[in-house]
Amino acid sequence: MVEYPSASWNQQRMQEALKSPEITVKMSALRVLQEVPKDEYVQALINSLEDPDRLVRTNAAIALGKIRNPQATIPLVRHAVIDPDREVQSYALWAYRQIDYTRTSQQLIELLTTSDSHPMIRFAANEIRQKSDVKAIEGIIQRFHSRQAYASFDLDVRAAGALYEIGNITVEPLVKCLDSEDVRVQVNAIYTLGKIGDNRAVLPLISHIANANVEVRSRISDALIKIGASAVPDLVKLLEHNDRDIKWIAAYTLGKIGPSAEPALLTALKARGDKPSEDIIYALGTAGTAESFSLLHNLYSNTKDDSVKAWATISLSNLIARNYDSISSPKTVDEFMDLLGEQLKPHMTLDNEALLKLGKIYVIRALRSTTPDRLSANITMAVKCFDLAIIESETVLAKAYRLFYGSYLKLMTSRSAEIMGYVERDFTDLKKDAEKTDNKKEIMLVIGEVLAVLRKAYADRSYNFSGQFAEFVDTCVAIERFIPLDEGPREEAKKLSQKEIAKLHTDIEIVQKKIGALIDQFGTSGEAEPAAQALRLSTELAKMDTGMYSDYRVVESCLKNIINHAKMTAEEKSELHFKVLMVSRNGLSQVEAVIDQITKSLNVKPAAEQKTPVEVKEAKVAKEEKKTKKKTGILEYVVIIILVLLIAGVLLLALNKFGFIHLPYTFPISWLNRDIATLFLNA
Numbered sequence: 001m002v003e004y005p006s007a008s009w010n011q012q013r014m015q016e017a018l019k020s021p022e023i024t025v026k027m028s029a030l031r032v033l034q035e036v037p038k039d040e041y042v043q044a045l046i047n048s049l050e051d052p053d054r055l056v057r058t059n060a061a062i063a064l065g066k067i068r069n070p071q072a073t074i075p076l077v078r079h080a081v082i083d084p085d086r087e088v089q090s091y092a093l094w095a096y097r098q099i100d101y102t103r104t105s106q107q108l109i110e111l112l113t114t115s116d117s118h119p120m121i122r123f124a125a126n127e128i129r130q131k132s133d134v135k136a137i138e139g140i141i142q143r144f145h146s147r148q149a150y151a152s153f154d155l156d157v158r159a160a161g162a163l164y165e166i167g168n169i170t171v172e173p174l175v176k177c178l179d180s181e182d183v184r185v186q187v188n189a190i191y192t193l194g195k196i197g198d199n200r201a202v203l204p205l206i207s208h209i210a211n212a213n214v215e216v217r218s219r220i221s222d223a224l225i226k227i228g229a230s231a232v233p234d235l236v237k238l239l240e241h242n243d244r245d246i247k248w249i250a251a252y253t254l255g256k257i258g259p260s261a262e263p264a265l266l267t268a269l270k271a272r273g274d275k276p277s278e279d280i281i282y283a284l285g286t287a288g289t290a291e292s293f294s295l296l297h298n299l300y301s302n303t304k305d306d307s308v309k310a311w312a313t314i315s316l317s318n319l320i321a322r323n324y325d326s327i328s329s330p331k332t333v334d335e336f337m338d339l340l341g342e343q344l345k346p347h348m349t350l351d352n353e354a355l356l357k358l359g360k361i362y363v364i365r366a367l368r369s370t371t372p373d374r375l376s377a378n379i380t381m382a383v384k385c386f387d388l389a390i391i392e393s394e395t396v397l398a399k400a401y402r403l404f405y406g407s408y409l410k411l412m413t414s415r416s417a418e419i420m421g422y423v424e425r426d427f428t429d430l431k432k433d434a435e436k437t438d439n440k441k442e443i444m445l446v447i448g449e450v451l452a453v454l455r456k457a458y459a460d461r462s463y464n465f466s467g468q469f470a471e472f473v474d475t476c477v478a479i480e481r482f483i484p485l486d487e488g489p490r491e492e493a494k495k496l497s498q499k500e501i502a503k504l505h506t507d508i509e510i511v512q513k514k515i516g517a518l519i520d521q522f523g524t525s526g527e528a529e530p531a532a533q534a535l536r537l538s539t540e541l542a543k544m545d546t547g548m549y550s551d552y553r554v555v556e557s558c559l560k561n562i563i564n565h566a567k568m569t570a571e572e573k574s575e576l577h578f579k580v581l582m583v584s585r586n587g588l589s590q591v592e593a594v595i596d597q598i599t600k601s602l603n604v605k606p607a608a609e610q611k612t613p614v615e616v617k618e619a620k621v622a623k624e625e626k627k628t629k630k631k632t633g634i635l636e637y638v639v640i641i642i643l644v645l646l647i648a649g650v651l652l653l654a655l656n657k658f659g660f661i662h663l664p665y666t667f668p669i670s671w672l673n674r675d676i677a678t679l680f681l682n683a
Contacts, residue, residue: 005029007036015044023053030059037066046075049092054085061088065095073099073107074120081119101127105136112162113140125165137166137173144177144188154184160192168198175204187219194223199230206234209246215557217245221253229260236264239279251279255286262288266295278311282349285315290326293319297332313343317350321357324364337365341381344388352393359385359401367470372412375466379409396433396443397483403430404450404476411457412465420458427451439482446479507588508541513606514595515541518562521604530565533558544588552584559583559594568601 005017005028017029018041030048033041045067048060061079064072072095079092096104108124115121128136143159163170170192177189186208193201205220205227212220224231231253238250254261265287269280281299284292296319300312317340320333327333340358344350350358359382366378386402389395407423416422427447434443453472457463515538522531537558563576576597583590598604655661 005032007032011040014041018044018048023056026051026053026056027059030056030063033063034059034066037063037068039067039069042067042069042071046072049075049079054088057083057085057088058091061091061095065091065098068099070099070103070107073104074111074115077108077111077120077123078117081123082117101131101133105131105133106139109136109139109162112165113143113158121162121165125162125167129166129169132169134169134173137163137170141173141177141185141189144182144185146182146184155191156188160188160195163192164195168196171196171198171200175201178204178208183216186216190216190219190223194226197227199227202227202231202234206231206238209238209249210243214245214561215554217249218557221249221256224253225256228257232257232261232264235261236268239268247279248282251283252286255283258287259289260287262292266292269295276305276308278307281308281311281315285311285318288315288319288323290319290323290328293323293327293333294329297336300336313340314349317344317358318354320361321350321354324357324361334365337361337381341384344384346388346391350388350392352389352395352398355385355389355392356398356401359383359389363405363473367473369466372466375469376409376412379405379412383409395483396430396437397480399430399433400443400447400479400483401476403427404472407450407454408457408465408469408472411454420455423454423458424451437483442482443479446475446482449475449478504544504588507592508544511541511588511592511595512538514592514599517604517606518595518599518602521602527565530562533561533565537562541588541591552587555591556580556583559591562598566598566602568598572597572601 004025005014009017009032014029014032017025020026020029026048030045033045042064045060045064049057049064051057051060057079061076064076076092076096076099080089080096083089083092105128108127111124112121112128115124140159140162143156163174174189174193174196177185180186180189190205193205202224205223209217209220224235235250235254235257239247239254241247241250254265262284265280265284269277269284272280277299281296284296288296293316296312296316299308300316303309303312316336320327320336324333362378362382362385366375366382369375369378383402383406386398386405389398390402403426407426410419410423431444431447434440434447437443450472453468453475457465457468515534519531519534519538522528522534537555540554540558559580560577563573563580566573576594579590579594579597583594652661
């Protein structure tokens with residue numbers, strides 16, 4: 001006969017009843033606990049919330065609601081928002097509401113910063129928002145404080161996401177963080193304010209640009225870009241700032257905000273008159289639409305200032321890449337495109353996307369060409385754009401187009417009988433890249449079709465390259481259906497071998513010593529800012545020992561700051577800044593090349609080998625051991641020689657005794673008394 005639980009049962013029996021396979025026993029235990037709620041049963045009731053039976057879960061929630069223990073907060077929230085049964089959800093929500101909020105806030109903060117369930121995160125954020133719980137917000141902000149020396153610019157994405165979910169009531173506490181002496185608090189607050197996007201953050205963010213270092217300025221810029229149009233008026237005012245760097249930060253930010261900044265930028269450009277306007281020209285190139293083309297082209301055509309001309313070239317290139325079909329003066333655009341070719345160079349601030357689009361525009365121009373020479377000239381320019389796009393970002397699409405149109409151009413212009421063999425080999429790398437993409441079968445099919453056209457053109461000596469180019473383009477563009485514009489091959493994380501790790505460790509140690517010499521020199525000359533940047537660079541390089549380091553933005557920022565503050569010529573700085581651009585591509589070797597040039601320009605002496613106290617102690621012990629071993633070695637040699645002589649003497653005496661040899665009396669034994677010698681020999 002089944003015995004049902006009662007209030008007289010002890011804790012052990014009651015908990016066993018809650019685990020019983022009999023549903024009636026479990027339900028009876030739950031009803032008893034609803035009548036006599038006790039804290040010691042909280043964990044057992046939380047476990048019952050996971051029971052497959054909806055009635056058990058419902059009654060467990062009711063019991064927890066009557067106990068009102070904050071330990072049950074997160075389990076109750078989970079069932080209130082994601083339980084499959086609506087009735088369980090209702091009772092779990094009721095139970096949660098029975099617990100005093102002041103006792104649940106810490107649990108809600110934990111949920112916000114650790115959970116991966118968006119419904120639960122939204123629920124917790126809404127609770128904190130409804131209660132205007134500033135203490136909870138400040139508790140989350142506490143996570144921003146630096147925990148390690150090298151973590152100054154690291155983001156706590158969990159905490160930032162929690163504050164974003166809570167919403168606009170976090171803006172004021174976050175704005176206060178901008179004045180923190182802890183840089184990590186600053187950058188996390190800046191990032192979160194940008195994520196929230198509240199207009200109230202615009203002025204505080206802009207007011208902190210002047211006193212911020214390059215890294216923090218870039219974070220503020222990112223935040224203002226996210227906030228968007230409401231930041232434009234105040235950013236335009238910064239374009240007239242006396243500090244050139246601040247003007248360029250404002251221009252960059254306005255450009256990235258986009259078309260909503262265009263009217264204000266055009267007004268600012270007209271207001272400048274004859275004054276230098278490279279910053280506004282650059283911003284319009286990034287933010288402008290077809291409306292900006294005429295004004296920028298007039299500047300490009302009429303200026304005698306080489307700097308203005310160069311920036312106008314970059315801006316018009318960006319503008320045309322985005323708005324080619326909507327510009328109202330196509331003839332002027334074509335004239336500019338004809339002249340652009342010679343001016344395109346690596347790292348001229350045109351990104352991969354803009355260069356790809358320019359390359360495709362040259363392909364369109366090739367389709368419209370009326371002569372083979374024009375066709376060839378436009379394809380040549382298209383290939384150059386795709387080449388530059390690969391330098392900026394090595395995507396599959398850029399490599400494919402560069403190969404497709406480059407191969408067509410080779411067959412069109414080459415007279416070599418072996419040219420097709422070279423073309424076939426060129427396709428090997430693209431096929432390898434295709435293997436790493438999601439749509440490798442489709443991409444391989446397009447590659448096969450392109451190769452088929454090229455083989456046909458090679459075999460047909462009278463092939464009409466101009467007449468068949470449109471068909472070839474149709475074959476090539478089919479690849480875009482399978483490769484997004486910004487997608488490259490998916491590289492698997494390569495695990496370094498022990499030998500490679502050892503070499504990496506050695507290489508980093510070498511670079512660290514060179515940076516140490518820089519730090520010593522900066523410290524001696526009292527240059528605090530470059531010394532701090534060099535120290536930060538050193539700690540950043542320490543992260544590379546794992547072999548998994550990939551984001552070189554902080555390293556680049558440190559190097560740029562060191563170069564900017566270093567006492568060297570403008571030409572040397574310009575060359576170094578160019579080399580820094582290649583750090584993300586070449587990694588540690590490029591960092592070392594930049595450091596070597598800096599140390600050479602500043603006549604930095606190699607750092608003296610300095611040993612740690614432990615190393616000094618170990619060296620001393622080793623020296624003492626060496627001395628002891630040396631003394632011991634000499635004594636051992638003396639003892640061995642004496643033993644050898646004694647053994648030799650005994651052997652001679654033994655041989656003389658048995659008549660094998662006859663010793664003369666002049667032998668040292670004769671120095672002894674003859675009788676004693678006789679006794680000794682007879683012994």
